[in-house]
Amino acid sequence: MFGFFRKISAYVPIKTVLIVQLVIIIPSFFELVGIGSVIPFMSLLFDPVAGAKLSFLKSFAAFFGIANQRTLLWTLGSIVFFVMAVGNLTSFLSMRILAFTGQKIGYSIANKLYRSYMSREYLFFTKVNTADLATDILIESDRINFGILQPLLMVNSRIVLVLVISGFLIYVNPTVSLLAAASVGLTYGLIFILIKKLLKKNSSEISAAQRTRVLNLNEGFCGFKDVKLAGRESYYVSRFTEACDHLAHLQASNIVLSQFPRYFIEVFVYGFIVFVAIYWSGTMPAKVFLPVLTSFGVAAMKLIPACQIIFGGIATMRASTTALRALDHASASASDENFAEVEPLHLKSDVRLEVKGFAYPGFTHEVLHDVVLCFPRNSTIGIVGRSGSGKSTLLDMLIGMISSQHTRLVVDGQEVGGRRTRQWQKVIGYVPQEVFMSDKSFAENIAFGIRAEEIDLVRVREAAQMAKIDTFIESLPEGYLAPVGERGQQISGGQRQRVGIARALYRDPDLLVFDEATSALDPVTEQEIISEIAALAGKKTIVIVTHRFSAVRNCDKIVLLQHGRIAAQGRYEEILAVNSLFREMACEAS
Numbered sequence: 001m002f003g004f005f006r007k008i009s010a011y012v013p014i015k016t017v018l019i020v021q022l023v024i025i026i027p028s029f030f031e032l033v034g035i036g037s038v039i040p041f042m043s044l045l046f047d048p049v050a051g052a053k054l055s056f057l058k059s060f061a062a063f064f065g066i067a068n069q070r071t072l073l074w075t076l077g078s079i080v081f082f083v084m085a086v087g088n089l090t091s092f093l094s095m096r097i098l099a100f101t102g103q104k105i106g107y108s109i110a111n112k113l114y115r116s117y118m119s120r121e122y123l124f125f126t127k128v129n130t131a132d133l134a135t136d137i138l139i140e141s142d143r144i145n146f147g148i149l150q151p152l153l154m155v156n157s158r159i160v161l162v163l164v165i166s167g168f169l170i171y172v173n174p175t176v177s178l179l180a181a182a183s184v185g186l187t188y189g190l191i192f193i194l195i196k197k198l199l200k201k202n203s204s205e206i207s208a209a210q211r212t213r214v215l216n217l218n219e220g221f222c223g224f225k226d227v228k229l230a231g232r233e234s235y236y237v238s239r240f241t242e243a244c245d246h247l248a249h250l251q252a253s254n255i256v257l258s259q260f261p262r263y264f265i266e267v268f269v270y271g272f273i274v275f276v277a278i279y280w281s282g283t284m285p286a287k288v289f290l291p292v293l294t295s296f297g298v299a300a301m302k303l304i305p306a307c308q309i310i311f312g313g314i315a316t317m318r319a320s321t322t323a324l325r326a327l328d329h330a331s332a333s334a335s336d337e338n339f340a341e342v343e344p345l346h347l348k349s350d351v352r353l354e355v356k357g358f359a360y361p362g363f364t365h366e367v368l369h370d371v372v373l374c375f376p377r378n379s380t381i382g383i384v385g386r387s388g389s390g391k392s393t394l395l396d397m398l399i400g401m402i403s404s405q406h407t408r409l410v411v412d413g414q415e416v417g418g419r420r421t422r423q424w425q426k427v428i429g430y431v432p433q434e435v436f437m438s439d440k441s442f443a444e445n446i447a448f449g450i451r452a453e454e455i456d457l458v459r460v461r462e463a464a465q466m467a468k469i470d471t472f473i474e475s476l477p478e479g480y481l482a483p484v485g486e487r488g489q490q491i492s493g494g495q496r497q498r499v500g501i502a503r504a505l506y507r508d509p510d511l512l513v514f515d516e517a518t519s520a521l522d523p524v525t526e527q528e529i530i531s532e533i534a535a536l537a538g539k540k541t542i543v544i545v546t547h548r549f550s551a552v553r554n555c556d557k558i559v560l561l562q563h564g565r566i567a568a569q570g571r572y573e574e575i576l577a578v579n580s581l582f583r584e585m586a587c588e589a590s
């Protein structure tokens, strides 16, 4: 329980939770007054003469100046009704507060989880499966809300109700009350001990089944073309169906496990009341025991559902515990700093990258070693090398996506890290090997991550012109407002790359980084774009990674990477003269 609060405290406002808890406890006291007022009312009803002699009723009648027994009965009846009505009203109000505040708190878990993941470093995302994160944010957070937080609040309020009413019943008749409480409590306790292992097992199987569902859904849709071509639709559908069936079975089993005690507890309690009624009817007159028995009956009507809510709530919590693992990888407190606006860190002189050695987390093989590179401001640098030689990894370090203890990124003599990384990233325009497309319009994809009404359409057009995508976009009926489809499905690979280039240019960055940015283009379009980029030479710092040597021929410096090391660097002709691998690659490229 304390572990739960420690985990959850970063995600929900504990103070609000406590206030909600208090509010939903209040109706218990009204319920008690309602049940308590039944006894004098019933006593008066069954035996007006003896009832009027009860000390409580005597003081009551004196206080209100009531001399007539019939008036006393009416007054008392109205009070019983009024107290019950107020009790139900407070129950309604507390239910309303629980619904609104509880839901808000519950959904804030999902919100904080998303914020937390969005502020994680890039390498985190290279290790996890995003379908797992989606499961945590959308499904497991709901289980924490509906399966743990809300039942916990309800269980607490019902525990208070049960204690208060039981306390009163014990006061009225200790023997019968204690006997009933012990039998009911023991039955529930025993059942819980018997089923708790099964509930926990169900909980972890539900988590796993949910993950399998989301994973198969995600992979089936994202890789639809490959799936279809390979005729593997049934593989994904059947795995999804198996997970759904298993989930249905687990959820149903949880419902049955948490509800089934109710059916024989109810029978037991009503049987118990019948037994006591028959027993008392043989030992005392009806007018003596009926008021007490009636109040026991009313109390049972309140207690049985309350006990069931407690049992069902605890069972549900037990069956949802594994959902808390969703909070393990996230750190709710990390969020705010990462979302703050920062000033750009403009490049004045040069940027240096020093890599003693770098291996991806979880791997021992170093993909870069002993790399020291300087990128002077407004120079154009080309990086070439065989596939897997470490070019993209090196670019990721330059743009501040990857850092490690053995790497140093120094901008104008000052090391970049933490907040400065975000400042540095603000002056970078980067075109990756695979350009990500948002399911929005061309304008929104070029401006990227900006609300439609804040987009500078003039700059969008200029960037599109430089990236040679303007003619195509303007030929569409909706122009820049035309959609590109999910992951850019409605446009070609080359068009996606050009939107990526336009996106980098829209930012008017100090540093432009191209990672195989023109690989999908025909030679003519590629040459046109290279000319546009060449026109920026001397005005911007440009880093180009490519397998096409024509794109780097005029660079101020070319770096040749081989197995993660710098094999050669210099101008095109210089390297060509000294390095056989470079000659080989130049030959292949031409």
Ligand SMILES: Nc1ncnc2c1ncn2[C@@H]1O[C@H](COP(=O)(O)OP(=O)(O)OP(=O)(O)O)[C@@H](O)[C@H]1O
Binding pocket: 126, 360, 363, 367, 385, 386, 387, 388, 389, 390, 391, 392, 393, 394, 433
């Ligand atoms: N996230 C990762 N986790 C583990 N290893 C990785 C990861 N990304 C890349 N690698 C490995 O690092 C090495 C360098 O990869 P990198 O992508 O930098 O090569 P590259 O030169 O850009 O290749 P290409 O020309 O094919 O794009 C490769 O051996 C690759 O398998």
Ligand SMILES: [Mg+2]
Binding pocket: 391, 392, 393, 433, 515
């Ligand atoms: Mg690469």
